[in-house]
Amino acid sequence: MATITNLSEEKHILDMDWGKIQWLCGQDIDPDCEMTFGMVYIDAGKSNPRHLHPNCEELIFVLSGECDHSLGDEVHHLKPGMMLRIPKNTLHDAKVTSWEPCRMLIMYSSPNRETIGE
Numbered sequence: 001m002a003t004i005t006n007l008s009e010e011k012h013i014l015d016m017d018w019g020k021i022q023w024l025c026g027q028d029i030d031p032d033c034e035m036t037f038g039m040v041y042i043d044a045g046k047s048n049p050r051h052l053h054p055n056c057e058e059l060i061f062v063l064s065g066e067c068d069h070s071l072g073d074e075v076h077h078l079k080p081g082m083m084l085r086i087p088k089n090t091l092h093d094a095k096v097t098s099w100e101p102c103r104m105l106i107m108y109s110s111p112n113r114e115t116i117g118e
Helices: none
Strands: 013-016 019-025 036-042 058-064 067-070 074-078 083-086 090-095 103-106
Touching: 067 083, 090 103
Parallel strands: none
Antiparallel strands: 013 019, 019 036, 036 103, 058 083, 058 103, 067 074, 067 090
């Protein structure tokens, strides 16, 4: 059975002190799914806390804004249209460098992504 969700429904939104995450698919939304998918908004000048995902890799695709994304000891400057793959168990975070929020699609290879802070 197919799952259809919509950003405009404003469901499954997590308000963070650095921005928001809106989940569109994951185990809590569809118990039969095999991935997690969502949209993240990081406010201008802010960063999300450094963390890792022990049970899955993550793909990030930048839609708007820019950020410096740390991946282990490396830092990658990401702009709209760029994708970054984050291997599981790799510490990472994103710091927005543009005047506007950074909006990214986020995908995980597990329906129940785990997150551990540094």
